[in-house]
Amino acid sequence: KQEVTQIPAALSVPEGENLVLNCSFTDSAIYNLQWFRQDPGKGLTSLLLIQSSQREQTSGRLNASLDKSSGRSTLYIAASQPGDSATYLCAVRYGTASKLTFGTGTRLQVTL
Amino acid sequence: KAGVTQTPRYLIKTRGQQVTLSCSPISGHRSVSWYQQTPGQGLQFLFEYFSETQRNKGNFPGRFSGRQFSNSRSEMNVSTLELGDSALYLCASSFSPYPQRNTGELFFGEGSRLTVL
Numbered sequence: 213k214q215e216v217t218q219i220p221a222a223l224s225v226p227e228g229e230n231l232v233l234n235c236s237f238t239d240s241a242i243y244n245l246q247w248f249r250q251d252p253g254k255g256l257t258s259l260l261l262i263q264s265s266q267r268e269q270t271s272g273r274l275n276a277s278l279d280k281s282s283g284r285s286t287l288y289i290a291a292s293q294p295g296d297s298a299t300y301l302c303a304v305r306y307g308t309a310s311k312l313t314f315g316t317g318t319r320l321q322v323t324l
Numbered sequence: 325k326a327g328v329t330q331t332p333r334y335l336i337k338t339r340g341q342q343v344t345l346s347c348s349p350i351s352g353h354r355s356v357s358w359y360q361q362t363p364g365q366g367l368q369f370l371f372e373y374f375s376e377t378q379r380n381k382g383n384f385p386g387r388f389s390g391r392q393f394s395n396s397r398s399e400m401n402v403s404t405l406e407l408g409d410s411a412l413y414l415c416a417s418s419f420s421p422y423p424q425r426n427t428g429e430l431f432f433g434e435g436s437r438l439t440v441l
Contacts, residue, residue, distance in 0.1 A: 244428050255328075255414055256432035263427070301367070305428060310421035311357065311380055312430060314367040 214239045216304050218315035226323050229292050233318045235285040235302035246312065247276050247287050248301045256301065260287070292322045326351065328417050328433035336439045342403040345436045349396050349417030356398040357430070358390060361412040370413075373398055374421045402438075410440045 217236045225231050235245070244263045248256040260269045260276040262285065268277040275288040285302055299319045303312035329348040337343050349356050357372035357380075369382040373392035390400040396417075402409055416430040 246429065248432070253412075253437070255330075255434040256416075258429060258431060261427060261429045303367075303430075309380065310355065310372050310374075310418075311369040311382070312359075312367075312416075313369075314359075316366050 214304070214306055214313055216302060216313050216315040218300075218302060218318050220318060221316065222319040222321075224321045224323060225292055227292060227294060229322075230288065230290050231292055231320070233287040233289070233300050233302075233320070235287070235315055237283050237285075237304050237313075239306060240280045240283055241307055242280060243305045243307055243309075245276075245278055245285050246303045246305070247274075247285075248303065250299045250301060250317070252298075259300075289320075292320075294322050294324060297321050328415055328431055330413075330415050330433035330436050332436060333434060334437050334439075336441060337405050338441050339405055339407060341405050342401060343405060343438060344399055344401045345413055345415075345438075347398045347400075347415030347417075347433060349398070349415075350431055353417040353419050353431075354396050355418045355421040356392055356396065357416045357418075358398070358400050359414045359416065360384075361414060361435070362410075367414070370400065372421060379421055405440045407440050410438060412437050 215238045246261045247259040262278045273290040299317045301317045303314045355374045358370040361367045372380045376392045392398045412435045414435045416432045
């Protein structure tokens, strides 16, 4: 069964800290992996997309890495800000299937 | 460039009724997929449409159905509503379902929040 797990489920950090969110997947035959952000009651905002042939992607203060052999991806957020508070979801696209398999998310709170 | 537009944003129905939700993809995108999000089950895939054809379907009962029009706009319908159908329904669009033809990145709308009483 293709499962995606995110640990921790919730995280609280003070403003300015660097942090890492983890995503694990059971099947290494992924096509790509996408990180999303979701604010309460809102839709999903795409943050980064990593193709299976890539090791990492960067956008501003965000850096996502991918290690297919270990079935892991990490999202690194530098110099966290209160505006980063949201739920972060990773989603895996397996093979050529078009659907995404989502993790359960990490709820991040950045405090002043 | 407008994003994915979903209507209505909020709606309240009673058990046994039916509901239709609408999704307009990003201009130029031809693939539309639907997801259900609940606190207990998280995000689950409902179905995907491309060129007016359903390409893939998740593990949901037949009460859940959808369609896509020639302009790529999509609708999903839920008949005989149950309390457990209360959820945020999210629509996502991409240029093509074939990853070889594009990055495969999905873009989501704000969702339609359905409450069944």
